[in-house]
Amino acid sequence: MSMKMIIFLFLFVCLVAQSCSAQQQEMDMYDAYYWNSLIGRGVNLGNALEAPIECDWGVRLKEEYFDLIAEAGFDSIRIPVRWSAHTEPDSPYSIEQQFLARVDWAVNQALSRKLVVIINVHHYGEMLDSPEAHKERFLAIWKQLARHYKDYSDLLYFELLNEPGGNLTSTLWNEYVTEAIKIIREDNPIRAIIVGPTQWNSISQLNNLKLPHNEKNVIVTIHYYEPFRFTHQGASWANNSEEWIGTTWLGTEAQKSQIESQLDRAAHWGWDNKRPLFLGEFGSYSKAENISRLRWTEFVRAEAEKRRISWAYWEFCAGFGIYDKSKSRWKQDLLYTLIPNSQ
Numbered sequence: 033m034s035m036k037m038i039i040f041l042f043l044f045v046c047l048v049a050q051s052c053s054a055q056q057q058e059m060d061m062y063d064a065y066y067w068n069s070l071i072g073r074g075v076n077l078g079n080a081l082e083a084p085i086e087c088d089w090g091v092r093l094k095e096e097y098f099d100l101i102a103e104a105g106f107d108s109i110r111i112p113v114r115w116s117a118h119t120e121p122d123s124p125y126s127i128e129q130q131f132l133a134r135v136d137w138a139v140n141q142a143l144s145r146k147l148v149v150i151i152n153v154h155h156y157g158e159m160l161d162s163p164e165a166h167k168e169r170f171l172a173i174w175k176q177l178a179r180h181y182k183d184y185s186d187l188l189y190f191e192l193l194n195e196p197g198g199n200l201t202s203t204l205w206n207e208y209v210t211e212a213i214k215i216i217r218e219d220n221p222i223r224a225i226i227v228g229p230t231q232w233n234s235i236s237q238l239n240n241l242k243l244p245h246n247e248k249n250v251i252v253t254i255h256y257y258e259p260f261r262f263t264h265q266g267a268s269w270a271n272n273s274e275e276w277i278g279t280t281w282l283g284t285e286a287q288k289s290q291i292e293s294q295l296d297r298a299a300h301w302g303w304d305n306k307r308p309l310f311l312g313e314f315g316s317y318s319k320a321e322n323i324s325r326l327r328w329t330e331f332v333r334a335e336a337e338k339r340r341i342s343w344a345y346w347e348f349c350a351g352f353g354i355y356d357k358s359k360s361r362w363k364q365d366l367l368y369t370l371i372p373n374s375q
């Protein structure tokens with residue numbers, strides 16, 4: 033083969049490779065599996081912006097938290113937000129500008145460290161009690177957020193609602209999801225949207241979640257706190273949980289297979305429905321015995337990863353936390369169960 037021919041062939045191969053990679057990028061833009069892979073390993077910055085007012089639950093977000101999270105090796109941050117406490121009760125349901133600016137600050141802190149950042153609508157209890165009375169307000173919140181964030185990086189994801197439940201049945205929720213997605217897509221054709229099933233994002237309700245068929249860029253979220261008496265022992269908001277104190281998690285075959293089979297059920301649903309899964313919350317309260325917490329957290333995290341389920345630990349520095357803010361240091365043992373190679 034002549035030299036000319038070799039150069040020609042080489043250039044031809046380069047061109048084909050370049051065009052394939054451009055096509056791949058174009059496909060990735062709408063591929064929820066791609067965006068889900070970027071969530072990877074995450075943590076919830078909980079008890080801050082979803083408290084009635086930031087600080088009410090003892091957490092005020094600080095710039096250094098974003099550094100710590102990025103440096104520890106996390107890929108993403110989920111920021112729960114109680115928009116309903118900062119939105120007018122009547123039409124046009126305007127969101128308080130000062131609060132929006134505070135959320136912008138947090139979003140920008142995460143994005144500037146190249147972390148994926150998920151914001152949601154959290155603790156909208158009034159809607160779970162009276163869904164129909166709050167539907168218009170819920171959609172108006174998303175309309176404003178969709179407009180406001182439309183030019184933000186694609187690494188900002190929207191999660192429609194934390195833990196739908198109460199009187200918000202699957203039938204109503206499926207309807208609200210379709211309408212909210214339509215509103216968001218008017219300004220955000222690419223942005224990844226996260227949606228979960230009812231009964232507090234329970235795996236058992238995945239079969240009742242109906243998503244618009246033509247909408248490909250949706251990641252489905254589940255939460256996992258089983259066995260509940262172990263993860264929520266001593267938690268003031270869980271009835272009778274004082275009585276559960278002392279419940280251990282030893283990692284027996286029976287205990288492990290309970291978790292495996294529930295995650296298998298979720299993973300099969302994901303494959304059958306061609307939707308990637310995100311374990312948006314899992315964790316245990318600090319009143320549980322530490323060694324049990326380490327075992328459980330390590331096991332759930334590793335089992336999620338085996339099934340390609342991205343995750344976000346609940347949460348950073350409050351009752352379930354992995355960071356001790358009073359001593360300004362990580363709970364290193366718990367952190368290792370999540371990020372085994374963290375420094």
Ligand code: BGC
Binds near residue numbers: 155194346
């Ligand atoms: C709630 C938190 C709670 C956690 C564990 C979250 O979805 O928003 O307030 O601490 O679940 O129960």
